[in-house]
Amino acid sequence: MNDAQAKLTVRGLKVFFGQFLALRGVTMDIAANEVLGIIGPAGSSKTTFLRALNRLNELTPGTRVEGTVLLDGEDIYHPACDPVMLRKRAGMLFALPVPLPMSIYDNIVYGVRLCGVRTRARLDELVEQSLKAAFLWDEVKDRLRTSALRLSGGQQQRLCLARVLAMEPELILLDEPCSGLDPISTARIEEALTALKARYTIILVTNNTKQAARVADRTAFFLMGELIEYGPTNQLFTTPHDSRTDDYVTGRFG
Amino acid sequence: MRLPAKHTQRLAVLILGGATALTLCVLLFIIFVVLKTGLPVVNLHFLLDNPRDMGRAGGIFPTFVGTFLLPLVAIAFALPLGVGTAVYLTEYTRETRITHIIRFGTDCLAGIPSIIFGLFGFIFFVVSLGMGWSLLSGGLTLAIMVLPTIIRTSEEAIRAVPYAYREVSFALGATRWETVLKVVLPNALPGIVTGVMLSIGRSIGETAAVIFTAGSSLRLPRSVFDSVRTMAVHFYILAREGISNENAYGTAAVLVITVLLVNMATYWLMHTFIARRAR
Amino acid sequence: MRLNTETIVEKALLLVALSALMSLLLIAVFIFKEGVPFMVKVGPGAFLFSSEWEPQNGLYGIFPMIIASIWVTLGAMLVGAPLGIAGAVFLNEFVPRGVMRVVKPAIELLAGIPSVVYGFIGVMVLAPLIRAHLGGPGLSVLAAAVILGVMILPTVMSIATDAINAVPNSYREGALALGATRWQAVHMVVVKAARSGIIAGVILGMGRAIGETMAVIMVAGNAVRAPGSPLDSVRTLTANIALEMGYASGMHRQALFATGIVLFLFIMVLNSIAMAAMRTRAGGR
Numbered sequence: 001m002n003d004a005q006a007k008l009t010v011r012g013l014k015v016f017f018g019q020f021l022a023l024r025g026v027t028m029d030i031a032a033n034e035v036l037g038i039i040g041p042a043g044s045s046k047t048t049f050l051r052a053l054n055r056l057n058e059l060t061p062g063t064r065v066e067g068t069v070l071l072d073g074e075d076i077y078h079p080a081c082d083p084v085m086l087r088k089r090a091g092m093l094f095a096l097p098v099p100l101p102m103s104i105y106d107n108i109v110y111g112v113r114l115c116g117v118r119t120r121a122r123l124d125e126l127v128e129q130s131l132k133a134a135f136l137w138d139e140v141k142d143r144l145r146t147s148a149l150r151l152s153g154g155q156q157q158r159l160c161l162a163r164v165l166a167m168e169p170e171l172i173l174l175d176e177p178c179s180g181l182d183p184i185s186t187a188r189i190e191e192a193l194t195a196l197k198a199r200y201t202i203i204l205v206t207n208n209t210k211q212a213a214r215v216a217d218r219t220a221f222f223l224m225g226e227l228i229e230y231g232p233t234n235q236l237f238t239t240p241h242d243s244r245t246d247d248y249v250t251g252r253f254g
Numbered sequence: 255m256r257l258p259a260k261h262t263q264r265l266a267v268l269i270l271g272g273a274t275a276l277t278l279c280v281l282l283f284i285i286f287v288v289l290k291t292g293l294p295v296v297n298l299h300f301l302l303d304n305p306r307d308m309g310r311a312g313g314i315f316p317t318f319v320g321t322f323l324l325p326l327v328a329i330a331f332a333l334p335l336g337v338g339t340a341v342y343l344t345e346y347t348r349e350t351r352i353t354h355i356i357r358f359g360t361d362c363l364a365g366i367p368s369i370i371f372g373l374f375g376f377i378f379f380v381v382s383l384g385m386g387w388s389l390l391s392g393g394l395t396l397a398i399m400v401l402p403t404i405i406r407t408s409e410e411a412i413r414a415v416p417y418a419y420r421e422v423s424f425a426l427g428a429t430r431w432e433t434v435l436k437v438v439l440p441n442a443l444p445g446i447v448t449g450v451m452l453s454i455g456r457s458i459g460e461t462a463a464v465i466f467t468a469g470s471s472l473r474l475p476r477s478v479f480d481s482v483r484t485m486a487v488h489f490y491i492l493a494r495e496g497i498s499n500e501n502a503y504g505t506a507a508v509l510v511i512t513v514l515l516v517n518m519a520t521y522w523l524m525h526t527f528i529a530r531r532a533r
Numbered sequence: 534m535r536l537n538t539e540t541i542v543e544k545a546l547l548l549v550a551l552s553a554l555m556s557l558l559l560i561a562v563f564i565f566k567e568g569v570p571f572m573v574k575v576g577p578g579a580f581l582f583s584s585e586w587e588p589q590n591g592l593y594g595i596f597p598m599i600i601a602s603i604w605v606t607l608g609a610m611l612v613g614a615p616l617g618i619a620g621a622v623f624l625n626e627f628v629p630r631g632v633m634r635v636v637k638p639a640i641e642l643l644a645g646i647p648s649v650v651y652g653f654i655g656v657m658v659l660a661p662l663i664r665a666h667l668g669g670p671g672l673s674v675l676a677a678a679v680i681l682g683v684m685i686l687p688t689v690m691s692i693a694t695d696a697i698n699a700v701p702n703s704y705r706e707g708a709l710a711l712g713a714t715r716w717q718a719v720h721m722v723v724v725k726a727a728r729s730g731i732i733a734g735v736i737l738g739m740g741r742a743i744g745e746t747m748a749v750i751m752v753a754g755n756a757v758r759a760p761g762s763p764l765d766s767v768r769t770l771t772a773n774i775a776l777e778m779g780y781a782s783g784m785h786r787q788a789l790f791a792t793g794i795v796l797f798l799f800i801m802v803l804n805s806i807a808m809a810a811m812r813t814r815a816g817g818r
Contacts, residue, residue, distance in 0.1 A: 056425060061348045088427035098418040100437060110436070111426035160422075167426065263716035267627050273619035278636060280683055281643050284654050291657070338549030346543055359554035365737070365804040366560065366797075367744020369771045373793045374560045376778070377567055398556045405553060431542045459647025462746040462771075466778055490649045490747060493656070506653055510646065517645040521638050 007032040007171070007201045008053065012067035015048050015057055022048045024225040025067065035193065035202040037216025037233060039209050041248065045225040046205040047095075050173050053203070054090040055083040071171070088115065090171040091164030095179050097156035099148035104140055107148045107159060111167045126166045134162035135192050154185025161192060172196070174204045178211065190215050209249055213237055221245045285510060292507025295500050301508070305472050309488060310498045314505055316474045320389075320482035321512065324468060325457035327393025327478065328400060329450055335397075336404025337439070337446060343405075344412045345420075345434055364402035368463040371399045375467035390478040392468025399463055400453035407452065411445020412438055444523065451520035459513050461486040485509040564797060567790035580791060586757045588777070588785040595792055597759040601767035602743055602799070604760055605677045605753065609742040612682025614735045617689025621731075625697045626719045637694070644687035652751030655680040660752060669764030672754035678763070680752050681745055685738035692737060696730020697723060733810035740803040744796065746771040770796045 006029040015023040023045045030036050038046045051057045052065060055076065069076050076086050088111070100107050108130060109123045117123060127144065131137040136158040140151070148159055157177060164172060174193075178186040193202060193215055206212050212219050213233060220230030221240075229242050240246045303313030339356070347353055375395030385391045415438050423433040439446075461484075469481030470491060483491075485505050492502035572580055575593055583594025620640060624633045655676050664671030700723050708718035724731070754766025755776060768776070774789045774796075781789055 054425065056421065059421070059424060084427055084429050087425055092425040094418070094422065094425075096418070098416075098422045100419055100422060101441060110423070111428070114426070114428050114432055114436075163426065259714045259717060263714045266716045266720070267623075270619045270623035270627065273616050274623045274636065277616050277620055277640055277643075277683075277686060281639060284643075284646060284650070287654060287658060288650060335549055335552045338546055339553060342546040342550035346546055352547075356550055356554055359557045361808060362801070362804065363553050363557045363560075365740050365744075365800055366557075367741075367746065367771065367800060369744065369746040369774055370560065370564065370793055370797060370800075373774060373778070373790060374563055377790070378559065378563050382563075398560075401553050401556065429539050431539060455645050459645065459650075461647065461649050462775055465775075486647050486649050489653070490751075493649075493653060494751070502653075506650055510650055513645050513647060514642065517642055521641075 006030060006070075007072065009070040009073075010067070011069075013049070013052060013069060014066040015045070015052055016064040016066075017060065018062045022225055023052065026227045028220065028227060028230055030201060030203065032201050033197060033199075034217045035197050035204060035215055036230075037212030037219040038203065038205045038222060039207075039212050039219060039248070040222035040228075042207070043224070044222040046222050047175050048225075049222065050092075050175050050203060050205050053171070053173055054087050054092055056087070056092065058083070088167055089169055090173055091167050091169035092173040093157070093160055093164055093175065093177045095176040097153060097160050097180070099151065099156050099159055101147070101149055103145050104148045104151070104159060105144040108163050108166050110163065115167075127162075130162040130165040131159075133165050133192065133196065134158045135188055136162055152185075154181050154188065157181060157185065157189060158192070161189065165196070170201060172200050172202045174202065174206075176205055176207055179207060186211070209237075209251075221248060223248070285514070288503075288506050288510045292503040292505070292510075295504030296507055300501075300504055305488075305501075308497055309472065309492050309501055311501075314485065314488060314501070314508065316472055317483050317485045317488040317505070318508070319474060320468070321458055321484040321486070321509075323389055323475065323482060324392050324396060324464065324484055325454040327389055328396035328457050329453060331394060331397035332401050332404050332453065333446075333450060336401050336449070337408045339401075339405045340408035340412055341434055341438070343409055345430060345438065360402045360405050363398070364406075366399075368399065368460055371395050371463040372466040374398075375463060380467055385479065387467065387469025387471070387481040388479045389468060389475050389482050392464050392482065393478070395463050395467040396457045396460065399460070400456060403453050403456070404446075404449045407449025408442065408446045411442035411448070414445065415441040444526070448520055448524050451516060451523060455513055455516040455520060458484070458516060459486055459509070460484075461490055465490070485512070561797070564790055564793050567787055568794040569791075571784065571787035571791045572794070575788075580788075581795070584759065586773075588781070588788060591784070593784075593788045593791075595770065595773065595795065597757055598768055598770045598773050598792070599795065600759045601674070601753070602769040602771070602796075604674050604763075604767065605681060605749065605769055606739050606743045608674060608678025608763065609681035609685055610735060610739050612679055613685040613689055613738055613742070616682070617686045617734065617738065618693050618731055620686070620690045621693035621697055622719060622724065625694060626715070626723065640690060641687055643683065644691075648684065648745060648748040649751070651680050651684055652748040655748065655752030663764065667764055669762075670754055670766050672752055672766055673764045674753065674760050674767050675763040677749050677753040677767070677769075680748050681742045684745060684748065685741045688741050689734045689738040692734030693727070693731045696727035696734065699730065700726045729810045729813045733807045736803055736807040736810065740800050740807065743769075743799055743803070744771060746775050750775055770799075 008030040010026055010028050013023060013026045014021060026049060040046050048057060053069060057063045065077060100110060105127055108127045112126055128137065131140065136155060139155060151159060178189055196202065204216060216233045218230060219233045219236045221228045223244055228245055229240065236245065237249050240249065300313045301318060302315050304315055306312035343353055375391060379385050379391035379394050380387055419437045420433055423437045464484055465487050470483040470487055471481035472483055475482045486509060489502050489505040489509060492498055492505065580593055580595060582596050584596045585592040585594045624637055659676050659679060660671035663673060663676055704722050704726055705718050708722045749769050750772045753769060753772060755768040755772055756766040757768050760767045770792050774792050778789055
């Protein structure tokens with residue numbers, strides 16, 4: 001694939017935390033409307049890579065980034081790029097669901113309101129749309145004004161997904177979104193992701209290789225801050241080029 | 255002779271427990287004495303009447319009002335400054351030389367005795383800025399005095415807000431300031447209110463910083479430029495100048511009840527806040 | 534546009550954050566501006582070490598007040614420190630949590646009682662007792678020390694409590710496992726580990742005591758002379774300021790600000806020691 005088609009172009013991306021080199025130069029392309037799975041053992045800097053794509057790493061003091069990341073050909077680390085605008089285009093779902101301590105409704109329109117959307121009808125519409133897309137609408141439509149903290153863990157994570165979708169981002173970054181969830185909730189989230197692929201580019205970091213196999217179009221394998229290899233999910237799982245990948249996906253370590 | 259360890263322990267616990275019990279008794283005794291001598295004087299007329307003849311007769315209504323107005327003015331200035339400082343220290347900067355200096359300054363300010371605040375308030379607000387003995391001079395002096403309390407409690411409350419909330423807010427495209435306004439401060443509110451209550455409690459009982467800045471007029475203030483007398487100052491003047499022991503006792507009783515109520519409300523608030531955080 | 538708002542907000546908050554520091558500087562500048570010219574004129578030696586305080590005759594010696602402040606403060610420490618430390622140790626180590634939850638806030642209420650009320654108790658109860666049983670005028674160093682001791686007790690206790698709480702539980706368990714009784718574990722291990730925090734609490738309490746004004750005015754008697762016995766009436770630095778501020782003017786008023794400077798310096802020294810002690814604790818952990 002060439003650069004013109006890629007949604008995201010990553011070239012030589014390095015992230016330092018103080019003196020520590022956490023991400024050791026990653027180069028890859030991510031196409032529009034694909035689900036890219038990222039797998040690898042704990043501590044392989046998958047999350048750091050993900051957070052480099054919406055510049056969330058820089059909230060940690062002492063972080064330094066080298067290399068380039070182009071989103072639709074624009075360098076997101078260019079001084080003229082506003083990280084706030086970038087984060088609106090790249091929504092993120094965290095490992096643990098973090099509903100803000102406010103109502104379900106207010107959670108979902110949190111980001112949208114910040115963008116200046118104020119009309120009631122438009123907000124209502126967004127809430128309904130995004131809750132439906134996250135397969136949560138039926139469960140909560142009668143209690144949108146109650147506290148989001150009262151939802152179950154699985155519902156909370158879908159609420160967080162809906163909150164991201166309400167922003168109408170181009171990119172959805174998911175950081176092990178199912179690690180705290182039971183199998184049924186996990187299935188719900190996966191179902192939602194598959195349906196969302198048509199409209200978004202999705203990057204899914206997961207500890208669960210099976211989840212990557214189920215959901216991802218292509219999969220990348222990270223180890224110790226390095227991108228070992230990436231390719232179509234089927235190929236990566238059946239005929240990997242690197243022996244370390246083979247060891248990991250066949251469960252010999254990690 | 256060495257006592258066996260078991261006996262030493264029993265003796266130690268007895269002494270420590272005795273000391274603690276003594277402390278507790280002193281507290282109860284103080285409250286008891288104040289209420290016993292003062293309560294017979296206190297009734298609705300005492301609370302709602304104007305003092306007559308320098309406070310020799312009549313009630314304490316204007317001082318009651320002054321006691322509440324002065325802390326209000328103080329909080330109006332100290333709250334934005336204190337919370338702003340706390341927000342800056344927690345959200346906008348890492349530990350640097352500047353934050354160290356700010357923290358050091360806050361600690362020093364907290365240690366300054368109230369009479370120095372009184373001296374300063376008098377020479378700066380009353381004399382240099384020409385505000386005279388007034389609600390404003392007294393309020394500003396108290397504001398500086400309670401600023402360290404508000405900064406510290408707000409900072410603690412803000413730090414207790416989970417980091418994940420901020421992360422989510424940033425990830426949803428909020429700026430730092432939006433995150434502070436919409437997520438951090440609303441969640442830190444109970445702690446901030448606790449700091450405000452502590453400050454009000456301290457201001458109500460304050461005398462030395464107030465008497466030289468707010469003055470001691472017995473009339474109800476019409477504006478912030480009018481002098482006021484608080485209950486603490488009223489009590490001090492009545493007792494010290496031997497104007498009326500009875501009314502002094504009554505004032506002390508009302509003052510102590512007010513302070514205890516404010517402090518108990520603060521404690522209750524702190525308690526529910528901590529309980530909520532633990533959940 | 535939004536980035537601009539952010540920079541403006543950040544700059545504004547920095548300004549706000551400097552308010553405490555600015556207030557401190559302003560206080561120092563104004564007190565010194567009033568007091569230093571006076572000290573220069575009278576001479577620091579005559580001001581600090583002469584015993585004649587007769588403002589109407591141009592005599593401004595605050596030596597008796599300095600001595601009185603030191604006596605009263607040390608006395609307050611003798612009363613408040615043991616009680617405060619005992620309370621902290623007892624409530625943290627020997628009492629079920631439920632009891633502590635009731636007793637500790639009750640004692641903290643002591644800190645909230647206005648100082649004029651303490652003065653009132655001193656005048657009504659303590660001074661007559663001293664006069665009847667020990668002699669002297671009653672309003673005395675002793676009365677002031679006892680009242681101030683009770684007033685600083687909550688300060689000592691709450692800081693000592695923090696220090697004791699900060700001692701890791703493994704220390705206690707280690708000592709108990711070696712066959713120590715609870716008390717041995719507490720006084721040989723816990724109190725030793727919390728020592729610098731406890732000292733900081735005592736010193737901060739002393740700072741409180743030396744700066745206390747209204748209660749002292751009411752119970753110390755206010756005679757301008759160096760005390761010969763704890764039963765003598767004395768005037769502290771704070772009392773000197775508060776008593777005469779109401780009518781002083783000119784040189785006299787400046788003399789009171791100069792008294793304020795001396796007090797300010799005392800407090801700064803005490804607080805620096807306390808902060809250093811607390812830092813040792815923080816660094817030692």
